[in-house]
Amino acid sequence: MNKLLVITVLVALLALSAESFRVTRQTEEEQGTLSKITDTVKSYYDEAINTASGYLDSIRGLKLEEKAKNLYTDTTTVVSTYAGIVQDQLYHIFYQQQ
Template identity: 75%
Template sequence: MMKLLVVAVLVALLALSAESFRVVRQAEEEQGTLTKITDKVKSLYQGTVDTASGYLDSIRGLKLEEKAKNLYKDTSLVLTTYSDIARDQIYHFFYSHQ
């Protein structure tokens, strides 16, 4: 009888301690249609921004801005020179008789 009582107490203790180790289930939240669409748009936007940033970084690596500034400077210098020559020719054409 003593063995039966010991076994019953051990089973009771085991049952009580097993209940305290029970893992609480986390309910999975169902994503609605709006949430899915919003997540998709956000991911597409982020991908687009990342791609554009990569393109800008590669363009900056080519130093196109500096090349464009140099081209503008050289072109304006040449055009200024030729416009001055043309202005002098026109002036001497009209006022050479005086």
């Protein structure tokens, strides 16, 4: 009988202590209007940043920056050549040899 009493007390103590170890259910909190608006704005902002990053990556893939530098270099070379020719012609027009 003593053994039965001891076992009953131990089981009762374990049952009571086990109840304190229960994990409380986490309920989903209702979002207010401001938090919904904030979440929506954040999602649009993230989507815009991702889209812009994608466009930049595709532009870099086309190597447009390198092509623009080459075009600038070629254009300045040609313009400086023709500017020198025009300068020589103007010099000879205004300072003719006498």
